[in-house]
Amino acid sequence: MNTISLTIRIPMEIYNxxxxxxxxxxxxxxxxxxxxxxxxxxxxxxxxTFDKSESSEKHRFVLNVNETAYDLLTQASNEYNQSINSIVISLIIKYLEFFSKVLPELDL
Structure with missing residues (x-):
């Protein structure tokens, strides 16, 4: 199975x-x-849901995914008419929200 490298840019606040x-x-x-x-x-x-704020400071990193994950991201990108980068940020925020409920000591 091939690995696909994506360069993701996320706002520093979300990255932290x-x-x-x-x-x-x-x-x-x-x-x-x-x-x-x-x-x-x-x-x-x-x-x-998608964050419309324009944070000037972003953290850039490479996300390696398999073909299945890439296909899921591409489908979501097409469905929501958003970039894969925006889809990944939205997913990160959603998962962070989940963990903030499960682990309230994180104080997210």
């Missing part, structure tokens, strides 16, 4: 929360995002 939460649950940031992709996009029942 991602870093804190992934460390708290024992995942790498990439694993956290991959799980969010499969959790929220494989069922195709999730409604994504």
């Amino acid at each position: 929360k991602l870093e804190l939460t992934s460390k708290s649950v024992g995942f790498t940031k990439v694993t956290f995002i991959r799980i969010a992709i499969f959790t929220y996009l494989s069922e195709n029942k999730t409604i994504l």
Whole structure:
């Protein structure tokens, strides 16, 4: 199975929360995002919302995904008429919200 590399740019505030939460649950940031992709996009029942704020400071990193994850991202991108980058950010935010309820000590 091929690996596809995506360059993702996320606002620093979200990146910092991602870093804190992934460390708290024992995942790498990439694993956290991959799980969010499969959790929220494989069922195709999730409604994504998109942050319209323009944060000037962004963190850039490479996200390697398999073909299945890429296909899920592409389908969501087409369905919502958003970039894959926006889909990934939305998924990160959704998964962060989940963990803020499960782990209230994170104070996200």
